[in-house]
Amino acid sequence: MKLEFKKNDLNTAISIVMKAVAVKSPMTVLECILIDATDGKITMTGNDMEFGIETVCDGVILEPGKIALEAKLLSEIVRKLPEDRDTDVSLQSDDYNNAVISCENSVFKIMGIDGNEFSMLPQLDKSHPIAISQITLKNIISKTIFSISANDVNKKMTGEYFEVDGGRLTVTSLDGHRISIRYAELNGNYQAQKAIVPGKSLSELSKILSGDMDDVLLYFSQNHMIFEFNNTIVLTRLIDGDYFQVSKMLSDDYELKILADRRKLLENIERSTIFVRDNDKQPLILNITDEVLEMRINTEIGRMDAKIPIRKTGKDLMIGFNPRFLVDALKNIDDEEVSIYMSIPRSPCFIRNENNYNYMILPVNFNPNSV
């Protein structure tokens, strides 16, 4: 095999597929990137068997072939080549999988692995794509992924639920204390689809999605899901089983609704987290009256009292929350003003905007006599 690249093209392709390469594996080939130039184009692939990425890299094929090279080593060599983006880099390999990378007056020799030992990504049916802009998908992921569970006692909580219903995509995550839901209108009407996608795959995917309006195509299958964009295919295994019946946990009824400046509310609640150490269960108490929201926390570290103006309809309420959960939700909302719906001290609050999002947070019990 003999290939020629511009440094920048090679660097970009490697950094994309690197995200699917196993960092440490007993199977050396899982720590490799496959470079395949047998088919008239140069394809690079990373695949840790749960999650795989394939991308096409610009370059010239002087002699076809394929080889698997240790990803970390290859990426380090290419990153440290001369800074000029347009420097020419040549990559050659022989029948014994010796690889030679040359650039200006430097020559690097490393051992590769036979490209045929690499596990190719499964070929899936791609007849029913669902299109969404990359920026929208990127946003939806980042604004829900904080409430998946890190603990995989319940595997389904470590993923996000993707559901297509007609013209709408709904993405849901939950961890037993809260639910985060984001909606996106799709351009077109699609047949119903659903899947539980591993959070780890989504967080890697969102790093390589661009921040622009170009589409990404989604393909659902029994055990996998594919995201296709910019000459790149991202494939992830799905989490088995049925997702939680989230609709039963939501409610549109409420006994009071408040409208508050999101930024003011967020800043004040963030300050209260200073007084919460890791295993502390002391809640932030919200005391809601007609035009004022009072916040109070009192832990062994110290005490904070703060208040902000609000607009309220409905009854007064005193209710307690883990302030970090409120911060997570408020940080992930772009609206200047938020609507919060509540009922009684033991029932959840909903920070909601019908078209875009619904964040549910369970309250924390507290003794009203102690505050």
Added chain:
Amino acid sequence: MKLEFKKNDLNTAISIVMKAVAVKSPMTVLECILIDATDGKITMTGNDMEFGIETVCDGVILEPGKIALEAKLLSEIVRKLPEDRDTDVSLQSDDYNNAVISCENSVFKIMGIDGNEFSMLPQLDKSHPIAISQITLKNIISKTIFSISANDVNKKMTGEYFEVDGGRLTVTSLDGHRISIRYAELNGNYQAQKAIVPGKSLSELSKILSGDMDDVLLYFSQNHMIFEFNNTIVLTRLIDGDYFQVSKMLSDDYELKILADRRKLLENIERSTIFVRDNDKQPLILNITDEVLEMRINTEIGRMDAKIPIRKTGKDLMIGFNPRFLVDALKNIDDEEVSIYMSIPRSPCFIRNENNYNYMILPVNFNPNSV
């Protein structure tokens, strides 16, 4: 005590003295900042007993007093106050060391410690200051501190040697494999002084030195050294004993001298470090002939060959080095072209510029037949 500050003044003073506060100590008072407003000005102090910082903070004293407050907590509260730099912050304490910090509609209550329990910095004789610009001192520290030893088996290697001799300051560090020396001309003629200053103190000091030409004053005493600048006093204990006799390890004789483009040389040597893993002793071989410097490394990871043009006087030489040591030195030189002096494969190289620096690096033995 009752004080008023602009948020930004308070924040700046806290972040300066924080650098001398113990992160975790069995003595809670060592994790505190002392705020002392008994003397017509507001002084803040951090002191972990090895290293201390005292700074004067702008503010209004409505009622004098002093208190010690947990540094981490105080700093978090102040950092999370409204973003506006000019927001007014009030700090009050009562006879029971309850402290109240108020700002806009937020009130924070935390417990402090009696200010009299705080260990004040020792008062030293300040009659013979040595003046140097902050940027010069900052540079000298950063360009030598990489070659102190992290391992304190030999305590003296964990410090830097400061030596004043007439109109010149010399700062030296060494770790058994290499020596880094920086010189600075002083404005004036001073009596001889010397001290071994802990590397940890210097690295914290250099974070708060400004990058401008304002002076910092140095005071040497038996067991301490003081750095005074911008209303701030930094005091460090010294390391006991006599420093190594560095002048005996240096030599002005050489058998060849090369002139090389620093950046080209550095980039090529950096690339060779890709093939060096932590415990690897395989050296980078330099093969120096009249107009070319060839570099070669061959480890179990792979092999690199590279060459750059040089100008040389003297004989040819083949010599091996730990490439990381060469990288460290070359990274800390600003000159576009460097002069390197060598003799035989077993004697050190010197990267030297008479007025500013002298970096000595010991070579590594290698078998010339194996390369």
